Amino acid sequence: MAKRIVVDPITRIEGHLRIDCEIDNGRVTKAWSSGQMWRGIELILQGRDPRDAWVFTQRICGVCTTVHAVASVRAVENALNLEVPLNAQYIRNMIISAHGIFDHIVHFYHLSALDWVDIVSALKGSPKGASALGQQLSPWPRNGEQEIKAVQEKLKGFVGSGQLGVFAGGYWGHPAMKLSPEVNLLAATHYFQALEYQRQINKVVAILGSKTPHIQNLAVGGVANPINPDSQSTLTIERLYHIKTLIDEIGDFIRNVYMVDVAAIGAFYSDWTQYGAGVTNYLSVPDLPLDTKGTAFALPGGYIGDGNVGSFKAITSFNDEGFKQGVKEGVKHSWYKGDWDRHPWEEETVPQHTEFQDNGKYSWVKSPTFNGKPAQVGPLANVLCMYAAGHGPTKLYTDGLLQKVSALAKTKVGISALHSTIGRHAARAVRCAVLHDSLLGQWQALMDNIGKGDYATFNQPVFPKGEQRGVGFHEAPRGVLSHWVVIQDGKIKNYQCVVPSTWNAGPRNSKDTPGPYEASLVGNPVADPEKPLEVLRTVHSFDPCLACAIHLLDPKSREIVTVRTTV
């Protein structure tokens, strides 16, 4: 008899993402992904000055503020055909790259590694054994026995005092946890080191973005960072060299720790290359523009249909008609009035809430489609597209990672293994290394351009009478983000954000085809329906981010993850 489990919520914040699974014979047979909160943020923007939109969109999501700011200014610039000075592109590109590196490291180590790494088991590991293993895997100098032992002592302190802190609530001792105590201990050590390095890279964002958690330096038409090589109060050469030091420091961590850990976990859990593929239409967009018009990019993007890398079709400019025309959103299974598929410029947002209807409406998230089909977005889509486009660093890091996994697993692991739950983690690590190369490249490009005597960072936007339409897209850490704006006489008439988690977490579409989360869960093993760790593994591999809005502190203890089982 099939059992139904409800994992609500999957993300920390109560009520945002609910996953329902039907489980039969230890496998997921059907899944529903439901966004449980309506945002309607777009409505706030109607009637406002398009130059201010990014300040508001930056607040849509708690985790990815920067990306909504970037997409918003690009949308307005696109509507106005406004060129962006080279320095401004480079500075934005550096912020984008640094933010992506930060986000990927935090996602792997702090938001999802504990689906695979058993912290309680790490207490039993021998620091000597963990150190020997670490040194065998990589030349990283911080795999010494002493440092590992110190981490273990720290963990023992938490467990001994009954305060697991961030480690509370994990599925420790779950039968699907397969790593040895030494591997767990080594990974736990890197968990702590990652906390230091994410801080380093975040400083780059803070310095360029004006020293606050929310960047303040953007403007429609460029950036607000005046460049003056001699002035103390602006972006000086000295500051730029400080940024370079920070960038250099994190490179070793990405290549010798993050990439290696992902390869090791991939090899130990190689069965997880069989699960979680789901929707294998992949969409990504090019990013890091290298000219003022957005027609040349450091990182390619495009579309791959049915997992066939050879079918790659590139998206080539900020004005790409194929992208502009290809995106639609549908509401057949979403809590909005009607049953339509519309282009974002033509959408309306009229809520119509019902109960959770398995075959009807069951989510606040709409169903986006690209040329009529659901598409998976995120680092895996991005890496596959960049690989297909022949992007050098992507090929280098992907092939290197797959070779490492093959050596550890003692079997040939090819690129097709990436269409999976564990493959999404591998792709994210590859993308992180690629972004690090890009960050260095953009830094050099900025220095060279300043060296030529070009200090321009801003072009004044002019709003003509009448209507203009624009789209701003950005390959964000979680995938394709697009903002769609309609401007009428200098004011916002319509505004829609099609966010990465909408692509991935969307419900069934108007043809009843499941979205990527839903499709990827079908076939997943579930050893214990009361503790659906395997469901979390697959959903977390997408880096879910519907936790976009609420931040309410509850002084009373309460259970946040509830698993309800119904027969």
Place this chain on the structure above:
Amino acid sequence: MSDNILVLGVGNVLLADEGAGVRAVEQLQHRYAFPRQVELIDGGTMGLDLLGYLDGKTHLFIVDAICSTQPPGSVVIEKLLDPPAYFRQKISPHQIGLSELLAVAAMQDCLPPSITLFGIVPRDLSTGIEMSPEVNVAVGQVVLAVVKELGLMGVEVGAASR
């Protein structure tokens, strides 16, 4: 060593009263001038991004909307004598917000020794940038309470120069 204080306002300003903490910090920045030992941060709904701001701080003031049985617009000020108590709740290890930020800070030995919560009970959490009237009043009260608390610590807070 002199006190170093971080006033951290958190919340989402697009969800009406949810943004009360951020609004309070905005008002503090707008109305007063603070010495260097006081840092005011609009933390939005961020988590780990904020870790670096805790470095070297002796006092942390958290201004946030809180769940409470008290009526909307109530202000709750309390010293968190046992901050880890806040972390004991069964939470997913996978999402990082304010309580996880503090837990990680504790692990990293950068948790400020003194933490005070300035909590505001919200009424309206719907989409919108206007706060409800009672929470508006409460934000004003919290602003004064923060200034008073700083004064009791011997920190001189002046009027903002215009």
